[in-house]
Amino acid sequence: MSLVLPSELVVDRFLPTVRAMLAARLADRGLTQREIAAELGVTQAAVSKYVAGEGGGDDRFRDDPETVATVDRIADGLAGGEMDGYDALSELLSLVRSLEDRGPICELHEEEMPALRGLGCDLCVRGLDPDVRAERDVLANVRTAARTLASVPGMADAVPNVGTNVGMSLPDPADETDVAAVPGRIYAMGGRIEIPANPEFGASKHVSTAVLAANDADPDVRAAVNVATDDALLAAARERGIDPLEFDADYEDRGEHLGDRFANRGAVPAVAYHRGAFGIEPVTYVFGATAVETAELVGELLAARSASAAADSND
Structure with a gap:
């Protein structure tokens, strides 16, 4: 360096x-x-x-x-x-x-x-204070998570048409500017995952909404990844002891709706999904404490889905 x-x-x-x-x-x-x-x-x-x-x-x-x-x-x-x-x-x-x-x-x-690059560095202006360190840690975590997703076998098939994103918030986030994500979202092209840019704070409204709702219900949950809703993926989650939570697909007041569903459940589940609606593609969110944790869980669920599909084909 x-x-x-x-x-x-x-x-x-x-x-x-x-x-x-x-x-x-x-x-x-x-x-x-x-x-x-x-x-x-x-x-x-x-x-x-x-x-x-x-x-x-x-x-x-x-x-x-x-x-x-x-x-x-x-x-x-x-x-x-x-x-x-x-x-x-x-x-x-x-x-x-x-x-x-x-x-x-x-x-x-x-x-x-x-x-x-990609760290949103303002060291010259603010100095090395705890807030700067926290921001750097979050950006680095999201960047690693994005690379992890890009290396997951079968990830391209799990990317919805609207794209995938991975986001992580600072501790005690106030709004979407406290959530780092990949600008422009992550897309699948030719069977490969394309990451268009390094993560930035305030880069994704949709994944930020999910992250903020989850963090409001449980401060230990600070990250989320969105993938396409798939019954085999949900089944793989259930096999791991995860009880996926279904929620309404409507974009209006999604954060409030998710918060209500989390409150009714009494916890933030590792997986929450919706079945879509008119003009809205079915999407599943995977939640976790860090962006890397959520990316790794997505990889594990996709691997379990592939293993299950292979076993079914051999029967």
Whole structure:
């Protein structure tokens, strides 16, 4: 794993670009190269290159509206005498903090350090606090669960037409933004499972609804996977001692309806399903404490279903 600090990118990529932008704008405002060099703390030779467009830099910053606005504001302030070096530094530090918050610096950091991709990293902004750690753990768990599902034999046949998803919530979730899932859902294509993107929080309303309803009934249940409803799969669950819970397919107030069914049962079952309705495909939810746990249970149920089908064919 490459270990790259955001500050390295600020020095190597951001600062040269901003200096070049400032030099060009100060020249446009009538400052001499000597004056520009004094303002920026660089040599006249460097200013000459900047003004000639030979200073290098990164187009991501040149094209970023916030960077452009800040540079223009600093150039106006320095050229007009309303700003000094302290004011300019304050503006740039504020800009850096903003660009580290899911901005161009953050994008560059993920490119230079691929291990950060898909983690929703905001380490630069929030620091390594317990909430950040919890979010990282959930995202990593969902990512592992998605890969587990992709490797399960027969999983492609269990994916409904609307797609499958796997979601997991933070402890004490408030709404769907506290539930991580795969954006765009997981689909079966050519007998293979396609995972379109790394998990993100707030990526799936449907699986989040099920997760939130389950967690409200039992805080230990924080994850769910949806698959196509199949009698053989339900039978495999019963053979494992799981009593699947049937619920109404209507999408309106599904969370409330699931909550009522869980309350009537007195617990959140490992498997809950509906038979569909007009325009609604039959779907089964598998619940668990973690996304990985639910994915593994799906794999076990599909394996049991396949074994049962093989035994029937031999009779």
